[in-house]
Amino acid sequence: MGRGTSTIKLDVQDLLTGTKHTERFRSGDMVEVTELDDHTCQFLYRNDGQIHLMDPHSFEMYEVPESVLDERQLQLLKPDMTVHLSMFQPDPEVPGKPISIKLPAQAIYEVKETHASAAQANKGTVYKNADLENGIKVQVPDFVNVGDKVVVDTETGKYVKRA
Structure with missing residues (x-):
């Protein structure tokens, strides 16, 4: 932008509070890279605003607030579904x-x-409306019937194919 050194404008989010900020960095600026712990977990159940997950290798249990996911993603969760959990641990003691x-x-x-x-x-x-076992409504082709299993894209919530 204009004369001088190049700058990069980023929208960043605070990992602890969730607030978003707009930051500008020059080409020579250094930033600290945050390490996130990634866990492959199995979804168990939802209860009292919490999502309960289990690491299938270590059998460690995690309670995650439902606010981490939006409403559509919460409906797409089903028992025994494998999900990826990212955790921020600024201090090894905490x-x-x-x-x-x-x-x-x-x-x-x-x-x-x-x-x-x-x-x-x-x-x-020709598409028609269908209600799935989790309460989600999707558009499916006319040949899909009650009792059929269908593959749904979890990003968009749309029908992909018959399973």
Whole structure:
């Protein structure tokens, strides 16, 4: 931007408080890299605003506040689902603070109810509404029936294919 040395503008988030800031750095500035502990965990259950996870290798239990995930991601959680937990531990003496939970890219759900599709005269795939076992509503092709298992993209919440 203009004359002088190059600058980089970043939107950064405080790992402990969650507040966001806009910072500008010059090309010669140094920043400290924060190490996050990543754990592959198994989702067990939700209770009292907490998500309960277990590390399948060490059997260590983690309680994570539901606020780490948005409402759609909370609905996509299912028992025994493998998730990735990132924890921030600034001091080895203090237990780590959970920062984020990453769901798998795709997950399989059973169709509990489908709704009749409106007849369409145009070419192409005809879609209809379907309710999944977790309460999520998705658009599925007309050939998907009640009891079928479908693959859903956990990022977008959209139908991918029949399982």
